[in-house]
Amino acid sequence: MSRESPHRPAVLFVCLGNICRSPLAKAAFRAEAEKAGLDVEVDSAGTAHWHVGEPPDRRARAEAQRRGVDISGYRARQVTADDFRRFSHIVALDIENHSALRALRPRDATAELSLLLDHVDGRAGQGVADPYFGDDAGFAVTWDEVSAGARGLIRRLAAG
Ligand code: 4NP
Numbered sequence: 001m002s003r004e005s006p007h008r009p010a011v012l013f014v015c016l017g018n019i020c021r022s023p024l025a026k027a028a029f030r031a032e033a034e035k036a037g038l039d040v041e042v043d044s045a046g047t048a049h050w051h052v053g054e055p056p057d058r059r060a061r062a063e064a065q066r067r068g069v070d071i072s073g074y075r076a077r078q079v080t081a082d083d084f085r086r087f088s089h090i091v092a093l094d095i096e097n098h099s100a101l102r103a104l105r106p107r108d109a110t111a112e113l114s115l116l117l118d119h120v121d122g123r124a125g126q127g128v129a130d131p132y133f134g135d136d137a138g139f140a141v142t143w144d145e146v147s148a149g150a151r152g153l154i155r156r157l158a159a160g
Helices: 021-036 058-066 095-104 137-158
Strands: 010-015 041-046 089-092 112-115
Touching: 010 021, 010 095, 021 041, 021 058, 021 137, 058 137, 089 095, 089 137, 095 112
Parallel strands: 010 041, 010 089, 089 112
Antiparallel strands: none
C-alpha cells in the first residue's frame, strides 16, 4: 500500500474494540476524502483483541447505513507494531487509546500519531466518547464527531 505510492496518505483509525468508533471513522473519512477528491488508503483497528474477526456493532452498522455507507463487510482486527511502518498516519479515537498506541510504537515507526479531535478547532485534547455501553442515539453523536475529525484531517492532508 503506502510503500507502492509513498505520497499517498495511508490513515489508520484506532479505538478500543474496533467495532464502534474506528469503523465509523474509517467510513466517514473515506466518504469525506471522496468528496474532497483526495486519494487515500484507510483502515481501522482496535487496541484490544476481544472482538477480532467480528463485524461492527449492530448499532454502528445501522448508523452508517443511515448516513449512506455500508460497513457490514468490515471485520475487526487488533493494531500491530507493523502498522506504525505501514501507515503514514495513525489516529487514536480517545486519549486512552492514544496512550496505548504510544506504548506500542516501535523505535523505527514512520507513522505520525495523533488524536482525532486534535484535528477539530476547539476540541484539541478531547476523545470521541465510547458509545458501546450507551443507547442507539450515542452512535449518531459518534458519526458527527468522527466526520468532523475526518474533515479536519483531510484539510491538513490536502494542504500538504
Ligand atoms: P469501540 O467500542 O472501542 O468504539 O469499538 C467498544 C467496543 C467494545 C468494548 C468497548 C468499547 N468492549 O468492552 O467490549
